[in-house]
Amino acid sequence: MKSKDQKKWxxxxxxxxxxxxxxxxxxDELEKNYFRYYKNEKFLKLLNSFLTSYxxxxxPLYFAKELSSYCGFKIYLKREDLCHTGAHKINNAIGQVLLxxxxxxxxxxxxxxxxxxxxxxxxxxxxxxIKCEIYMGEEDVKRQALNVYRMNLLGANVLSVSSGxxxxxxxxxxxLRDWVSNVKDTFYVIGSVVGPFPYPLIVRxxxxxIGEETKRQILxxxxxxxxxxxxxVGGGSNAIGLFHPFFYNxxxxxxxxxxxxxxxxxxxxxxxxxxxxxxILHGMKTYVLTDDNGQVTPTHSISAGLDYPAVGPEHSxxxxxxxxxxxxxxxxxxxxxxELLSKLEGIIPALxxxxxxxxxxxxxxxxxxxxxxVLSLSGRGDKDVEIVKNxx
Numbered sequence: 061m062k063s064k065d066q067k068k069w070x071x072x073x074x075x076x077x078x079x080x081x082x083x084x085x086x087x088d089e090l091e092k093n094y095f096r097y098y099k100n101e102k103f104l105k106l107l108n109s110f111l112t113s114y115x116x117x118x119x120p121l122y123f124a125k126e127l128s129s130y131c132g133f134k135i136y137l138k139r140e141d142l143c144h145t146g147a148h149k150i151n152n153a154i155g156q157v158l159l160x161x162x163x164x165x166x167x168x169x170x171x172x173x174x175x176x177x178x179x180x181x182x183x184x185x186x187x188x189x190i191k192c193e194i195y196m197g198e199e200d201v202k203r204q205a206l207n208v209y210r211m212n213l214l215g216a217n218v219l220s221v222s223s224g225x226x227x228x229x230x231x232x233x234x235x236l237r238d239w240v241s242n243v244k245d246t247f248y249v250i251g252s253v254v255g256p257f258p259y260p261l262i263v264r265x266x267x268x269x270i271g272e273e274t275k276r277q278i279l280x281x282x283x284x285x286x287x288x289x290x291x292x293v294g295g296g297s298n299a300i301g302l303f304h305p306f307f308y309n310x311x312x313x314x315x316x317x318x319x320x321x322x323x324x325x326x327x328x329x330x331x332x333x334x335x336x337x338x339x340i341l342h343g344m345k346t347y348v349l350t351d352d353n354g355q356v357t358p359t360h361s362i363s364a365g366l367d368y369p370a371v372g373p374e375h376s377x378x379x380x381x382x383x384x385x386x387x388x389x390x391x392x393x394x395x396x397x398x399e400l401l402s403k404l405e406g407i408i409p410a411l412x413x414x415x416x417x418x419x420x421x422x423x424x425x426x427x428x429x430x431x432x433x434v435l436s437l438s439g440r441g442d443k444d445v446e447i448v449k450n451x452x
Contacts, residue, residue, distance in 0.1 A: 069257035070345075072380055074373035077256040079343045083236070086243040091258045093163050098265065103162060110154045114187065115144050117151075117269065121277035121434070126404040127417075131424040133431040136286070137407070138274050140298065140438045145180050147410065147439030148270060148298045149251060153180035155266035157188050160247035167191045167242070170249040171235045173200050173228035173294075174365030174412065175207025176439055177251030182216035192216040195234045198226035200364045207443055225358040228368050232342050252295025253372030256343030260372055267301025274434055275305055282432055290315045291436035292416045293386065294330065294366035296375045298438035303384060304374075314384035316375060317416040319361035323390055328360035332371045333379050333386040346373040362391040362447065363411035365439075393418035398441060398448055410439030411447065 097103040140148035172178030178194040185192035224230035291299035293316035321329035336347035349369040378384040397418030
């Protein structure tokens with residue numbers, strides 16, 4: 061039985077705070093200060109100033125004419141790839157690092173997979189003048205060498221993690237160990253809507269600027285809300301950022317696209333909501349990819365940012381109440397989306413949103429000619445060009 065206070069930690073049955081007792085005090089401190097400052101006039105004024113003059117918000121809602129013609133219905137792209145640093149991750153990083161400054165913290169730690177959250181956090185720390193250390197799996201360090209260099213250039217110290225699968229899951233584990241040992245002066249910036257409460261709420265709220273802008277923009281252009289919202293889902297921050305402001309607009313359908321890797325019937329994928337079971341990972345109750353013994357299984361995706369064996373608890377909740385549909389796209393489908401958007405629109409997407417683009421292209425017959433679709437283009441593809449080039 062959850063207490064009244066504990067109920068706020070959950071999205072339906074998902075979420076919570078499943079952490080060692082040593083972390084409770086710092087999570088309580090974070091929760092208290094987040095609710096103290098999130099409505100604070102000085103904090104909001106500074107945050108909005110950074111979002112407009114530094115990050116480059118609002119980002120455009122772009123009518124993809126050629127892609128729309130190819131698919132047979134209207135498609136708009138929410139251009140998070142045009143944010144400073146090249147992805148939506150900066151929205152949350154600026155918010156959390158600013159919160160850390162207000163709390164008087166002297167050191168920032170963060171984890172990263174594709175490197176975009178690491179780059180965004182290092183960027184926020186540079187502009188706000190605070191020490192930064194980034195944990196990154198050894199495999200991701202190899203896959204995203206350019207982003208590692210960018211983080212170093214921005215003044216961050218990148219710490220390679222060689223345990224486990226050497227990817228995002230293991231980087232998060234190391235961050236949690238660090239935080240337990242250095243809670244007094246250190247702030248842990250989580251990059252997605254995962255982890256113990258209040259992190260899924262904090263990240264969702266900082267990323268909801270995506271959906272809030274989208275709602276205003278689509279009403280201006282089309283005089284009505286879209287029929288579908290589509291976004292890729294790993295941990296799920298760009299998707300929740302787009303979906304959440306439309307949660308009560310029941311006529312707006314939501315589709316999250318997970319990474320099927322080499323296929324969901326293999327052991328090389330990251331389609332958590334398609335193939336996972338309810339379990340506990342990284343301090344939260346959510347869907348997790350596990351084996352028959354309950355052990356977390358290794359994952360695979362061509363995109364480092366989707367290579368995670370769990371998902372944000374709010375997505376698990378959306379699945380449980382049928383508010384969103386979760387589908388999947390394999391590596392080949394992602395490459396299809398990557399190449400076709402580049403050729404049709406002159407926009408090279410990151411491999412993460414390329415999964416959503418590829419899925420939409422392959423499933424275009426499921427949509428009606430009068431449908432309006434908004435797709436979250438969560439990042440640009442500079443970091444992935446070499447990966448695709450080597451595969452092709």
